[in-house]
Amino acid sequence: MLVLVKIKVKDGAQAQFEEIVGGLSAQVKAHEPGLLTYTLGKVEGAATDYWMIEHYADAAAHEHHLNTDYFKAAIAKVGPLMDGAPEHVEFSKAI
Numbered sequence: 001m002l003v004l005v006k007i008k009v010k011d012g013a014q015a016q017f018e019e020i021v022g023g024l025s026a027q028v029k030a031h032e033p034g035l036l037t038y039t040l041g042k043v044e045g046a047a048t049d050y051w052m053i054e055h056y057a058d059a060a061a062h063e064h065h066l067n068t069d070y071f072k073a074a075i076a077k078v079g080p081l082m083d084g085a086p087e088h089v090e091f092s093k094a095i
Contacts, residue, residue, distance in 0.1 A: 001062050002091040005052040013081040014048065020081075021052075024074040031068070034061025048083060055094060 009017045021040050028038045037055035056062040065071055 001056045001059050002094040003052075003054040003056070003062065004089045004091075005054070006087040006089075007050045007052060008083045008086075009048050009050065009078075009081050010083045011048055014042075017050075017078055017081045018042075020074055020077050024070060027068075027070040028065065031070075032061065032065055034058065034064060052086075059092075 018040070025038055025040065028035055034057040035055075036057060037053060039053045041051045041053065043049035043051065054062070054065075056065065
């Protein structure tokens with residue numbers, strides 16, 4: 001399963017957002033064997049725009065990720081830093 005998430009953060013919140021997501025990424029990579037890729041990318045030329053690229057072995061691995069305490073804690077912290085709701089695109093498989 002492949003998930004792309006487009007995220008826009010409030011101007012001035014970029015460093016804090018990146019720090020929180022960096023910590024989350026370390027937790028995810030250490031504790032989720034069904035994870036294949038978990039990468040945050042900053043859009044070139046757009047100071048507040050990011051894409052999260054997530055690739056899981058299957059839908060169950062993605063569901064596990066969404067239900068971890070560290071994911072829920074990170075989302076609670078980054079929510080106020082976002083400029084609107086993130087946009088999600090989910091693919092049933094990567095080819």
